[in-house]
Amino acid sequence: MSKSNGVGKSISVGKSISVKDLNVYYGGFLAVHDVSIDIAPRSVTAFIGPSGCGKSTLLRTLNRMHEVLPGAHVTGEVLVDGDDLYGAGVDPVTVRRQIGMVFQRPNPFPTMSIKENVLAGVRLNNRRISRSAADELVETSLHSANLWNEVKDRLDKPGQGLSGGQQQRLCIARAIAVEPQVLLMDEPCSALDPISTLAVEDLINELKDSYTVVIVTHNMQQAARVSDKTAFFNIAGTGKPGKLIEYAQTATIFNNPAQKSTEDYVSGRFG
Amino acid sequence: MTAAANTLRHPAVRNRLTTRQLPKRAGLYTLIGAFILAAAVQGLTGFNWFGLLAFTCMFYLPAIYLLSLVKENRRRAMDRLIRALVTVAFGLALAPLISTLWTVVSKGLGILNWEFISTTGGAARINPDTLELVSSSGALQAIVGTLQITGLATLFSVPIGLLAAIYLVEYAQPAFWLRRTVNFLVDVMTGIPSIVAGLFAFSLFTLLLGPKAFSGLSAAVALSVLMIPTVVRACEEMLRLVPADLREASYALGVTKYVTIVRIVIPTAIAGIATGVTLAIARVIGETAPIFMAASFTDSFNANPLSGPMQTLPVMAYTGYKFPGQDIDLSNNQAWGAALLLVLLVIVLNLVARIIAMIFAPKTSR
Numbered sequence: 001m002s003k004s005n006g007v008g009k010s011i012s013v014g015k016s017i018s019v020k021d022l023n024v025y026y027g028g029f030l031a032v033h034d035v036s037i038d039i040a041p042r043s044v045t046a047f048i049g050p051s052g053c054g055k056s057t058l059l060r061t062l063n064r065m066h067e068v069l070p071g072a073h074v075t076g077e078v079l080v081d082g083d084d085l086y087g088a089g090v091d092p093v094t095v096r097r098q099i100g101m102v103f104q105r106p107n108p109f110p111t112m113s114i115k116e117n118v119l120a121g122v123r124l125n126n127r128r129i130s131r132s133a134a135d136e137l138v139e140t141s142l143h144s145a146n147l148w149n150e151v152k153d154r155l156d157k158p159g160q161g162l163s164g165g166q167q168q169r170l171c172i173a174r175a176i177a178v179e180p181q182v183l184l185m186d187e188p189c190s191a192l193d194p195i196s197t198l199a200v201e202d203l204i205n206e207l208k209d210s211y212t213v214v215i216v217t218h219n220m221q222q223a224a225r226v227s228d229k230t231a232f233f234n235i236a237g238t239g240k241p242g243k244l245i246e247y248a249q250t251a252t253i254f255n256n257p258a259q260k261s262t263e264d265y266v267s268g269r270f271g
Numbered sequence: 272m273t274a275a276a277n278t279l280r281h282p283a284v285r286n287r288l289t290t291r292q293l294p295k296r297a298g299l300y301t302l303i304g305a306f307i308l309a310a311a312v313q314g315l316t317g318f319n320w321f322g323l324l325a326f327t328c329m330f331y332l333p334a335i336y337l338l339s340l341v342k343e344n345r346r347r348a349m350d351r352l353i354r355a356l357v358t359v360a361f362g363l364a365l366a367p368l369i370s371t372l373w374t375v376v377s378k379g380l381g382i383l384n385w386e387f388i389s390t391t392g393g394a395a396r397i398n399p400d401t402l403e404l405v406s407s408s409g410a411l412q413a414i415v416g417t418l419q420i421t422g423l424a425t426l427f428s429v430p431i432g433l434l435a436a437i438y439l440v441e442y443a444q445p446a447f448w449l450r451r452t453v454n455f456l457v458d459v460m461t462g463i464p465s466i467v468a469g470l471f472a473f474s475l476f477t478l479l480l481g482p483k484a485f486s487g488l489s490a491a492v493a494l495s496v497l498m499i500p501t502v503v504r505a506c507e508e509m510l511r512l513v514p515a516d517l518r519e520a521s522y523a524l525g526v527t528k529y530v531t532i533v534r535i536v537i538p539t540a541i542a543g544i545a546t547g548v549t550l551a552i553a554r555v556i557g558e559t560a561p562i563f564m565a566a567s568f569t570d571s572f573n574a575n576p577l578s579g580p581m582q583t584l585p586v587m588a589y590t591g592y593k594f595p596g597q598d599i600d601l602s603n604n605q606a607w608g609a610a611l612l613l614v615l616l617v618i619v620l621n622l623v624a625r626i627i628a629m630i631f632a633p634k635t636s637r
Contacts, residue, residue: 068519070444097525107516111538121524124534171520178524 014042014212015081015098015181017062022076023241024057024066031057033241034076037231041081044204044213046223046250049233049265054242055216058233059184062214063099064092080182097125100180104187106167108159108174115155117170118142121178137177145173146203165196172203176211183207185215189222201226220266224254232262293342298335298351305330328359372614379611382408382604388612391572392605408601410609412572413587416487417616419576420566420583421556423491424498429548431495432502439503440510441532460500468496469561476565487576490566490583494555501554505547509540542631549624553617559585570596584613 309326392409591606
């Protein structure tokens with residue numbers, strides 16, 4: 001496999017994800033109903049659908065981040081290269097070390113410099129790392145996030161001093177510095193201007209050489225541009241659970257969808 | 272474009288948006304006029320500062336209102352009146368503060384010198400050489416007592432308060448009974464009268480150690496009772512201000528909850544926590560009743576908080592007036608000196624709080 005993205009000695013190879021009959025609950029409320037989906041390793045998969053259809057919720061179940069909210073629980077299986085994330089005795093911390101996440105709003109740690117932000121995942125997990133190795137990791141991660149040239153002269157400045165788009169790419173660098181197998185992105189460009197969005201999209205294209213990327217987006221052009229396969233989610237109405245309507249090659253979803261509601265949504269005739 | 276710029280620079284054509292306005296300095300001139308008038312009235316009735324200011328306000332308020340009503344319009348007149356009233360209210364709120372500060376400084380400054388800070392004093396002592404009664408003005412015992420008792424109270428309260436706040440914010444489920452109980456108790460304890468805290472500590476130590484169990488430790492326990500709820504609330508609010516995004520970002524990196532709290536949440540909130548703690552200290556450092564009750568008072572030097580009465584600055588100010596020694600003037604002066612020292616301590620603590628906040632504040636500059 002070619003390593004054109006600058007992640008020189010990355011051992012990340014990307015893992016497949018297989019969701020089987022997954023139901024997600026918030027307390028007694030069923031938020032996502034019976035989703036089964038297979039995601040190939042080293043591919044980009046987009047989740048699209050109207051607000052509240054459960055796509056972000058589903059994304060968060062892929063690294064057990066939904067458990068941060070009290071009362072959230074799931075039934076069903078999520079297999080990552082065959083290992084069930086929800087098996088008995090699975091530590092969510094171990095899961096999250098392998099499955100990284102980038103959030104909707106850029107959230108660099110305010111008390112840390114740019115460099116410390118990139119190293120946060122390594123340092124906070126108490127892994128020992130030599131100074132030279134740390135410098136190298138910072139450089140490769142920032143290179144991978146297309147941010148190195150913009151910040152290489154101010155690595156010790158606070159991460160929050162960057163522009164919104166730069167902050168988001170810093171968060172991506174922070175997420176890939178721990179070398180996850182899978183990278184989940186929850187509307188990573190919704191707070192960014194078109195130029196920063198383009199930078200992040202270029203980045204996603206490069207990342208798929210080494211990572212399995214799952215991205216939630218409201219921007220259908222973005223889904224069409226970056227993803228290999230697209231999953232369309234929908235809800236029957238307020239208070240009803242979200243469901244997976246259609247999952248296929250991105251070109252199929254946008255040009256020749258099997259379901260009427262998918263066609264209505266991607267063509268903008270929703271409802 | 273150029274035409275518009277020209278009209279802006281030379282408003283030759285009458286602008287239809289203008290309204291009648293008082294000249295720019297009209298308010299100031301009215302104020303000066305009111306002041307002169309007030310001074311004239313004072314000339315007839317006899318002078319005092321309060322009367323001068325009160326008369327100035329009395330003349331200024333209706334004058335500016337009527338002037339504005341005639342020359343401008345109702346809305347502007349009302350605006351000027353309310354503006355003046357709000358300013359007066361601000362002055363009224365400030366007046367007792369400045370007056371208190373002025374009294375304390377002017378009366379305390381006379382006694383405040385190195386001897387006052389560095390020697391133990393109070394009751395008159397017999398000089399063994401001359402067999403004369405000598406009085407010393409020293410307050411060292413009170414300074415040491417204040418610092419020890421407040422320091423101990425801080426030592427007890429900050430860990431308990433901070434950990435309780437962490438429990439409330441990070442661990443307790445919103446509807447869990449223990450959380451609601453702790454919340455309720457903290458609310459109740461925030462309003463607890465300080466004398467009750469003093470009684471509690473006094474009776475606790477009396478039960479444990481027998482009668483007359485006065486000690487600095489006992490007073491520190493009393494102060495902790497007052498301080499813990501304040502610290503809990505301050506820390507809780509600061510921890511809640513830390514965006515949930517940061518916690519999630521940390522969890523998503525595979526960081527454990529404990530490390531997230533210690534390395535991400537607390538450092539982000541540390542400026543606010545430090546300020547809150549310092550202000551909590553400043554609040555209890557001036558407590559008199561509970562210390563008086565739990566540590567009693569003394570004129571002799573006692574640096575052992577585990578036993579014996581201990582003097583503190585607020586208690587010294589109280590006893591200096593209430594139970595003066597042989598030399599009544601000296602006792603009273605001592606009281607003012609102690610009060611001034613206390614005020615200075617609180618000011619220093621507030622400055623420290625600001626400096627800490629500045630040092631720890633998250634860096635956002637480019």
